[in-house]
Amino acid sequence: MNWKLTLLAGLTAALLAAPMAAQAPGCPSGPSPTRAARMRYADMPSRAFPFGSFIQPYALWFTTPDSLAFDGSGRARPDADWRRLRAINLGFLGPLDPQYSESVYGIAMLHGAELALARANARGGFHGKPFALKIHRDSPLWGASAIELVRMDYRQHVWAMLGSVDGASTHIALRATLKLWVPIVDTATTDPTVTETRIPWLLHDFPDDRQQGYALADYIFNQLHLKHVAILRANNRYGRLGYTVFFNTARRWGKQPVMVLKFEPYATGFTRSLRELQQLGMDGLVLWCNARQAGLIVRQMRALGMRQPVFGPSRLTYPALIQTAGVAANGVVTVAAINPDRRDPKWLAFRRRYRARYHADPDAYAAYAYDGMNLLIAAVRQAGLNRTRIMDALHAYAMRSYAGVSGTAFFDYTLNNIAPVTMARVEHGHFVYWPERRSDWSRRGWPGCTAAAGR
Numbered sequence: 001m002n003w004k005l006t007l008l009a010g011l012t013a014a015l016l017a018a019p020m021a022a023q024a025p026g027c028p029s030g031p032s033p034t035r036a037a038r039m040r041y042a043d044m045p046s047r048a049f050p051f052g053s054f055i056q057p058y059a060l061w062f063t064t065p066d067s068l069a070f071d072g073s074g075r076a077r078p079d080a081d082w083r084r085l086r087a088i089n090l091g092f093l094g095p096l097d098p099q100y101s102e103s104v105y106g107i108a109m110l111h112g113a114e115l116a117l118a119r120a121n122a123r124g125g126f127h128g129k130p131f132a133l134k135i136h137r138d139s140p141l142w143g144a145s146a147i148e149l150v151r152m153d154y155r156q157h158v159w160a161m162l163g164s165v166d167g168a169s170t171h172i173a174l175r176a177t178l179k180l181w182v183p184i185v186d187t188a189t190t191d192p193t194v195t196e197t198r199i200p201w202l203l204h205d206f207p208d209d210r211q212q213g214y215a216l217a218d219y220i221f222n223q224l225h226l227k228h229v230a231i232l233r234a235n236n237r238y239g240r241l242g243y244t245v246f247f248n249t250a251r252r253w254g255k256q257p258v259m260v261l262k263f264e265p266y267a268t269g270f271t272r273s274l275r276e277l278q279q280l281g282m283d284g285l286v287l288w289c290n291a292r293q294a295g296l297i298v299r300q301m302r303a304l305g306m307r308q309p310v311f312g313p314s315r316l317t318y319p320a321l322i323q324t325a326g327v328a329a330n331g332v333v334t335v336a337a338i339n340p341d342r343r344d345p346k347w348l349a350f351r352r353r354y355r356a357r358y359h360a361d362p363d364a365y366a367a368y369a370y371d372g373m374n375l376l377i378a379a380v381r382q383a384g385l386n387r388t389r390i391m392d393a394l395h396a397y398a399m400r401s402y403a404g405v406s407g408t409a410f411f412d413y414t415l416n417n418i419a420p421v422t423m424a425r426v427e428h429g430h431f432v433y434w435p436e437r438r439s440d441w442s443r444r445g446w447p448g449c450t451a452a453a454g455r
């Protein structure tokens with residue numbers, strides 16, 4: 001049986017980790033071979049490499065230029081005649097119905113996409129033809145996204161689409177487009193598996209749970225040196241997939257979480273779970289849920305006299321956390337998808353335009369949707385009205401940086417943004433931001449560049 005275990009270990013390691021090149025925000029050119037040799041798939045910390053102490057994988061995935069190769073005949077199809085079109089249709093799929101808990105992200109995403117489209121049309125559209133956004137509402141019903149994608153293709157003849165937030169919905173759309181050949185720019189889901197299908201029709205620019213999990217694990221265990229951390233998560237796909245990378249990284253570092261408890265997505269009372277955790281002698285608590293629930297948990301936790309530090313992913317970096325928890329939120333540390341306090345001219349100009357149109361501040365979902373729509377528009381303008389060549393234009397970003405309003409992204413060979421994230425802490429009722437600085441990076445910063453810079 002030993003050879004079978006060895007083979008299984010090698011297969012698992014090959015799927016999850018491998019050396020790769022990378023580049024920090026702002027790097028003007030590709031990394032050197034020496035730097036590439038020091039990197040792993042998705043910028044995985046070296047000590048988080050599965051079975052790394054026992055065996056080396058016999059094959060490495062997602063680390064070569066042909067990781068998402070498409071050899072179909074689509075490039076030979078004649079371009080559509082844009083002169084005969086009233087508009088150049090682009091699709092949008094996102095949760096917009098208020099009763100859907102993720103609509104807060106979908107609405108912001110729509111606003112960001114609309115702003116990018118309006119700006120592109122003000123600059124002439126496509127050969128004078130306007131871009132038109134065909135809006136489709138995502139829902140938690142299984143398979144709904146495939147139906148919407150078919151409608152985009154057969155009824156509206158979209159050339160590409162942007163969306164969505166839910167990981168399962170995005171997966172289903174991705175499998176539908178394997179047949180339909182509609183390029184997808186995904187600007188919102190944190191599901192780290194959507195770029196691991198080897199389906200070559202998706203680019204993902206939002207920091208996923210893999211990047212967020214690594215950042216949190218390093219901060220908690222390698223910088224704060226906590227030892228007995230518990231996890232409290234929502235019992236939904238976001239909570240289930242979200243905490244997994246953090247949990248596995250902690251376990252591989254010898255920091256097995258002392259307990260993982262889950263709660264229903266619409267729960268409001270957490271005292272029973274907190275009392276159970278209180279008996280464990282934990283020295284930190286990781287939450288994987290939305291901002292309002294995190295605020296309730298922190299408030300109830302402090303009311304029980306529990307003073308342990310609290311941590312969480314980017315969905316906690318919302319005003320709802322502070323509004324719900326009040327002063328109890330002070331000290332909570334999260335990953336942040338953007339740093340809204342930075343003085344980058346692109347971000348400031350985007351924020352002014354967003355405020356003028358929507359009378360609110362843009363969040364991370366609006367910013368990444370704006371960048372994603374700009375990526376799509378640029379690809380259409382470059383490639384023309386041929387879906388395969390539009391996707392080829394998006395594939396050109398592999399192992400390259402893109403500077404947008406959300407910050408500087410860096411796309412690996414799976415077209416996933418693996419640039420360093422931002423960290424945030426609640427201080428006196430406000431979020432204070434700083435760039436991620438992982439302990440396995442040298443003093444020069446992210447291994448792909450001479451200095452790390454958070455978004």
